[in-house]
Amino acid sequence: MITGNDLVRAVRGPIILITIGTLFALDHFTPYGFQQTWPVILIVVGLLTLAGRAARRGPTTGGAA
Amino acid sequence: MNCLNHPETPAVAFCRTCGKPLCEACKRSVQGTVFCEEHEPAVTANVPAPPPVQPLYTAPVADPNVSPGLAFALGLIVPGVGAIYNGQYAKGLVHAIIFGLLVSILSSGSAGGLIPLFGVLVVVWVFYMAIEAYQTALKRRAGLPVDEFSSLVDLHTQGGRFPMGAVLLIVVGLLLLLNTTDIIPLERVMRYWPVLLIVLGVYLLYSRVAGMSAHGVSPANPREEVQHDHR
Numbered sequence: 001m002i003t004g005n006d007l008v009r010a011v012r013g014p015i016i017l018i019t020i021g022t023l024f025a026l027d028h029f030t031p032y033g034f035q036q037t038w039p040v041i042l043i044v045v046g047l048l049t050l051a052g053r054a055a056r057r058g059p060t061t062g063g064a065a
Numbered sequence: 066m067n068c069l070n071h072p073e074t075p076a077v078a079f080c081r082t083c084g085k086p087l088c089e090a091c092k093r094s095v096q097g098t099v100f101c102e103e104h105e106p107a108v109t110a111n112v113p114a115p116p117p118v119q120p121l122y123t124a125p126v127a128d129p130n131v132s133p134g135l136a137f138a139l140g141l142i143v144p145g146v147g148a149i150y151n152g153q154y155a156k157g158l159v160h161a162i163i164f165g166l167l168v169s170i171l172s173s174g175s176a177g178g179l180i181p182l183f184g185v186l187v188v189v190w191v192f193y194m195a196i197e198a199y200q201t202a203l204k205r206r207a208g209l210p211v212d213e214f215s216s217l218v219d220l221h222t223q224g225g226r227f228p229m230g231a232v233l234l235i236v237v238g239l240l241l242l243l244n245t246t247d248i249i250p251l252e253r254v255m256r257y258w259p260v261l262l263i264v265l266g267v268y269l270l271y272s273r274v275a276g277m278s279a280h281g282v283s284p285a286n287p288r289e290e291v292q293h294d295h296r
Binding site: 037047 | 155169230233240241242244246
């Protein structure tokens with residue numbers, strides 16, 4: 001119950017950092033500029049929120065219904 | 066997160082030995098360290114003090130020195146500093162990053178026809194940060210628990226409600242990504258904006274009907290009931 005939620009909370013910051021780092025790497029080394037790829041950050045944050053929610057609910061209710 | 070023994074009571078601390086969440090009634094403090102009932106050590110006199118262990122999370126105490134006005138001013142002057150004043154460093158960073166992103170989008174010209182929208186968003190965001198810091202400072206002064214990622218909009222609804230914030234972020238992110246990669250220009254999508262009104266209406270209808278049928282309450286105050294919904 002605690003572990004899943006805590007895990008998501010713990011990886012949230014690093015994953016966002018990795019995403020931003022990847023986007024800037026793409027900006028430097030590929031034609032995809034940061035001004036094209038920045039919405040990926042929004043999507044990742046949304047997915048992390050969903051994951052945290054699933055982890056909070058999953059073990060107690062037996063998975064999202 | 067709620068107490069293991071009382072699932073309806075929010076946890077205020079964790080046992081140092083087994084780590085289970087405990088509410089105010091269940092936690093046992095021994096020389097400044099929190100234990101659960103099973104792991105509470107027998108208190109003996111003149112035992113050398115245990116090494117100071119930082120509890121994972123303790124209930125906050127009221128702090129009269131917290132100034133909501135200062136938090137508001139700081140939050141208004143420098144993005145993110147209001148949250149940092151409240152000790153919410155990660156949130157301050159997130160606030161500053163979002164502010165920077167909004168300004169970058171504006172100045173890079175990638176907003177296209179949406180420059181007015183982002184201009185307004187920047188202003189709204191500045192005031193949001195300041196007011197959020199003000200409210201958090203009020204809570205801290207009153208000794209109420211403050212989550213690291215607390216916000217004015219309650220995104221952490223525990224119940225079985227639709228995860229509005231997360232889905233909204235993903236949908237907006239996808240739309241903007243399609244726009245910036247020139248797959249589907251936003252102008253074409255924006256023509257469908259009345260659909261938003263319909264979706265919002267359906268969502269409100271759904272949450273009210275669900276809240277009413279779950280509790281059998283009068284529809285006089287549906288918002289309050291929804292917040293009490295714990296499935």
